[in-house]
Every structure is written in structure tokens, then in C-alpha cells.
Amino acid sequence: MIIDKIEPLREYLNGKRRTGLRVGLVPTMGYLHEGHLSLIRRAKKENNVVAVSIFVNPTQFAPNEDFEAYPRDIARDHALATEAGADVVFHPGVAEMYPPNSSTFVEVGGEMTKVLCGTSRPTHFRGVTTVVNMLFNIVNPDNAYFGQKDAQQAAVIEKMLRDLHLGINIVVCPIVRETSGLAMSSRNKYLSEAEKTAALVLSRSLAAAKRAIDKGQRSSAEIAKMITEQISKEPMAKIDYVSVYSYPDLVAVEKIEARTLVALAVRFGKTRLIDNIIIE
Ligand code: AMP
Numbered sequence: 157m158i159i160d161k162i163e164p165l166r167e168y169l170n171g172k173r174r175t176g177l178r179v180g181l182v183p184t185m186g187y188l189h190e191g192h193l194s195l196i197r198r199a200k201k202e203n204n205v206v207a208v209s210i211f212v213n214p215t216q217f218a219p220n221e222d223f224e225a226y227p228r229d230i231a232r233d234h235a236l237a238t239e240a241g242a243d244v245v246f247h248p249g250v251a252e253m254y255p256p257n258s259s260t261f262v263e264v265g266g267e268m269t270k271v272l273c274g275t276s277r278p279t280h281f282r283g284v285t286t287v288v289n290m291l292f293n294i295v296n297p298d299n300a301y302f303g304q305k306d307a308q309q310a311a312v313i314e315k316m317l318r319d320l321h322l323g324i325n326i327v328v329c330p331i332v333r334e335t336s337g338l339a340m341s342s343r344n345k346y347l348s349e350a351e352k353t354a355a356l357v358l359s360r361s362l363a364a365a366k367r368a369i370d371k372g373q374r375s376s377a378e379i380a381k382m383i384t385e386q387i388s389k390e391p392m393a394k395i396d397y398v399s400v401y402s403y404p405d406l407v408a409v410e411k412i413e414a415r416t417l418v419a420l421a422v423r424f425g426k427t428r429l430i431d432n433i434i435i436e
Contacts, residue, residue, distance in 0.1 A: 200241030216283030
């Protein structure tokens with residue numbers, strides 16, 4: 157079932173909740189792949205009713221970014237989401253979420269939204285936290301499912317939950333990869349075959365970093381250097397950042413001691429890809 161308006165979705169979910177059923181939410185921008193489906197399957201295991209939102213959120217794109225070009229295929233998404241366990245797909249139009257006079261944003265302050273992806277995408281996270289907050293208010297889920305693929309996003313949302321005392325449980329699910337190692341992403345569709353092959357350097361360099369850390373390397377600078385050198389050998393790759401931060405508070409660390417995020421963003425042609433590992 158697809159619902160494209162807020163009120164009917166609320167009525168449907170309120171009916172479920174009144175009978176004591178637990179509701180899980182999986183927010184997505186659609187063009188679903190196995191990464192998204194892993195979140196939906198997990199949500200189905202842990203909840204009675206699963207709502208999947210499919211909304212390409214304009215406020216998290218800067219004017220020079222790919223909002224218009226972002227791939228969309230609601231019929232295919234509806235079929236895939238339903239097969240994976242979604243009870244309802246919420247697919248609102250932009251005007252439903254942002255009526256013409258809408259002017260309120262939810263923004264997580266401090267450094268954590270300014271570092272990593274926040275440097276090249278300064279308005280991105282306030283768009284994310286605004287729309288996720290709307291979805292939480294509309295769906296009122298018990299549990300919400302996010303991917304480690306967007307590790308900074310998950311950390312920022314967890315911070316918003318704590319700061320705003322939202323009683324919602326967040327589940328962060330592992331990164332799903334192609335057999336080649338490439339992290340699945342709706343944006344992989346933009347890549348030419350040559351770029352797709354070149355992009356394998358991302359997961360390869362992160363795996364090599366993980367091996368070095370497992371062998372005892374503790375220097376963030378050395379790890380970042382090692383990854384940067386490996387990626388720089390790939391002529392098609394243009395590095396945005398390679399960084400080592402504590403997780404989930406996202407503070408730059410010199411030594412890899414506690415839970416640490418090793419994250420990168422790299423452009424291949426006009427496509428910007430992100431990937432990461434979390435060292436426990
Ligand atoms: P998106 O549609 O890109 O906004 O992603 C929706 C959700 O799916 C986010 O929580 C992402 O982190 C998650 N996700 C995207 N790609 C993957 C992946 N390869 N593995 C696991 N989760 C993913």
C-alpha cells in the first residue's frame with residue numbers, strides 16, 4: 157500500500173497502535189537497493205508494522221547538487237519494499253511535507269554537523285534533521301532504522317533524539333556492499349563502468365586500514381595518509397576528505413583508542429561517494 161498524504165497515514169498507524177502493535181520506520185529517498193532492504197527486513201523482525209518513507213528531500217540538497225537528477229522509481233520501490241516486509245510506503249509530494257509557507261528547521265548545533273560531509277555540504281544536515289523530525293512526528297515510531305553507510309547522519313540523528321528528548325529507539329544497521337566491495341548506494345547508478353571499477357579503491361583502502369589497525373597501528377594521521385595515498389593512485393578519484401573521528405560524538409582524534417570512525421568522501425566524475433568503517 158502506498159499513502160501519499162500525512163493524515164491518512166496517521167489514521168492507518170493510529171489504528172494499528174491502538175491495538176498494541178509496535179511501529180518501525182525506515183526513512184529513505186527511494187531507488188531502493190539491498191542496503192535499504194536490509195533495514196526494512198530488520199524493522200520487520202523487530203516491529204509489528206513497518207512504514208517505509210520514500211521522499212527525495214529537497215532541503216538536504218544544495219542548489220548545485222543532484223536533487224532533480226536523483227533516481228526515482230516508486231513502482232519498483234513499492235514492490236521491493238513490500239516484498240521485504242513494509243506494510244505501508246509513505247510517498248509524499250514536496251508540497252505535502254513543505255507547504256508553501258513552511259519556514260521551520262531543526263538543526264543540531266555544534267561542530268558535529270560542520271565536520272566531514274558538513275564541510276562541503278554546509279546545509280545538508282539541517283535538511284536531514286528537519287525531515288527526519290517531521291517523519292518522526294508523522295509516524296510516531298517505536299523504532300527507526302538507519303544505515304552505518306551514512307554514519308555521520310546516524311550520529312547527528314541520535315544527538316537530535318537526545319537533545320529533543322524524543323522517545324524513539326534508533327537502530328543503526330551495517331553497510332551492505334556489492335560482492336566487489338562497493339558500498340551500495342542509489343547514486344552508484346550515476347557511475348560509468350570505468351568509474352565503478354575505479355571506485356573499488358574506496359572499500360579496498362578502508363579494508364587495508366582496518367588490517368593495519370588490527371595489527372596495532374593507532375595513529376589517525378598514519379591511517380588517513382595510508383588511505384589517501386592508495387586513493388590518490390586512482391586517476392579518476394578526487395578526494396573530498398579522508399578523516400578519523402571518535403564515534404558517535406565526532407571529534408577528531410589523534411589516536412585510535414575508543415570507538416572510532418574512519419570515513420571518506422571521494423568524487424568520481426560528478427558523483428560523490430561516501431564510505432566508512434567503525435573500529436570498535
Ligand atoms: P538514502 O535513501 O540514501 O537516504 O538511505 C536511506 C537509509 O538507508 C539511510 O539510513 C542509509 O544509511 C541507509 N543505507 C543506504 N545505503 C546503505 C547500505 N549500502 N547499507 C546499509 N544501509 C544503507
